[in-house]
Amino acid sequence: MNNWKNILQESITSPSQLHLFKKKHQNLNETISNKVIPDFPMRINSYFLSLIEEVGDPIWKQCIPDPREEEDFICMEDPLGEEALSPVPNLVHKYPDRALLLVTNQCAVYCRFCTRKRMVGTERMHITEENLQACYDYLRRTPAIREVLISGGDPLLLADDKIDHILSELQSIPSIDVIRIGSRVPCTLPMRITPELVAILRKYHPLYINTHFNHPRELTPEAKKACALLADGGIPLGCQTVLLKGVNDNAQTLKELFLGLLKMRVKPYYLFQADLTRGTNHFRTTTKTGIDIMRQLYGHISGMAIPRLALDAPGGKGKIPLSPNYIKESGENLIFENYLGEICSYPEAVDPL
Known part of the structure; x- marks a missing residue:
């Protein structure tokens, strides 16, 4: 696999650069507006960009800026109320026995539907070693927290030694039993998953990784190899998929995705209704859409391949399961x-x- 750092360094960050990678599309730049970039940065590495087959396809919609992002007056900056639930910066304590630790503001691709798009890739999300130490201190003095989810940004974009240090700090806290990592790099930059990284991760069992695939076309040979490396390292894998209008909002697409993930030893874990994040309203489906899709999946594919459908209630009120009513x-x-x-x-x- 190509060196992941080189691929990341050569990412495109403005629509004007797209012609360097996709010459087959005429007048490509005319379909994109630069006006959203100051508020919601753009980053697409060449690997993920190569998955685009045509303008407006499911991969395109996930990563190419859309003028509608600036026309969204319905959704909220911080829909999950994370800032209000942060006892110290970059640590979210929403549930009694779990906490969310944000360790970076960088991702391999800046997804246009991201819940934290107000901060990711910007100085509005500032993380220092001093800040992380304050998070560790809070966890040490809050023994009710037994599980920590590491997120960001994408934690697996950090250097190997930095990841090792963070995991070591968390494992040294006696009350923490389980560590989870939320990462999309198995999908968006799979060459980041190296034997050296897996050797670090496997030192910290029980450790789980929840990754994030949204469309069957993301299940490439490179992604399959990355997930195999992790699974062979004894790391259980789950997938949190977001229901996105025009990307995967039909039963056939999700059936293909979930069955493909199961073959890769990735358990479909959640199918989320899109959050009420400012700049993402054009991605939202009705809740009925998701419920109807689940009705078309139950009984027709293995229960192992069926995730839980849920929405994250606004204001940090937690996940609400959604299900067809069979009674x-x-x-x-x-x-x-x-x-x-x-x-x-x-x-x-x-x-x-």
């Missing part, structure tokens, strides 16, 4: 509909007097 009537007998639309009956248990 038609309840009482002494539960009347419900199965995945084929057949009406079934199940007698409720009766407590003895």
Whole structure:
């Protein structure tokens, strides 16, 4: 695989650079506006850019700036209320026994639908070693926290020694039992996953990685090799997919994606309704869309390949599961509909007097 640092360094950061990589598209720059870049930076490495087949396709929509990002007056800067839930900068303590640690503002690709797009790739997200030390100190004096999710930005873009140091600090805290890493590099820059990196990660079991694939075309030979390296290193892999209008908002696309992930030893974990993030309203589907898709998946593919559909409630209120309603009537007998639309009956248990 090519050196991941070189690929990252040669990323394009403005629409005017696109012609250097995609000469086959005539008048390419005319379809893109520069006006969103000051607020929402652009970065696309050559690997991920190579997955684009035509203007406006599912890969294009995820990474190419869209003028509608500046026309969104419905959504919010910080839809999940992370800043209000941060006892110290870059540590979010939303759930009683879990915390989110933000360790970098950099990603291999700046996804246009990102929940933290107000900060990622900008100085508005400033992280120093002193700041991280304050986060470790908070975790040490808050023993109720037993699990830490490392995110950013993308933590796996950090240097190997930096990743090693962060994991070592977290593992040294007695109350922390489990570490998770949220990373999209297996999808957007798979050559970053090296044997040297895996050797570091495997020192810190139990350690889990939740990655992020949104479309079957992202399941490339390079991505498969990256996930195989991680899985062979004993690292359980999950995938958090976002339901995106015009990208994957149909059952056939998601069926192909989820079955492909399972073959790669990546468990589809969550399918998220798009967050209410400013600049992303054009990606949002109705909640009914997601529920209808799940109805088309249940029973038709392996349960191992089916994620949980959920939305993250605004203001930091937490994840809310969404599901088709199969129950038609309840009482002494539960009347419900199965995945084929057949009406079934199940007698409720009766407590003895």
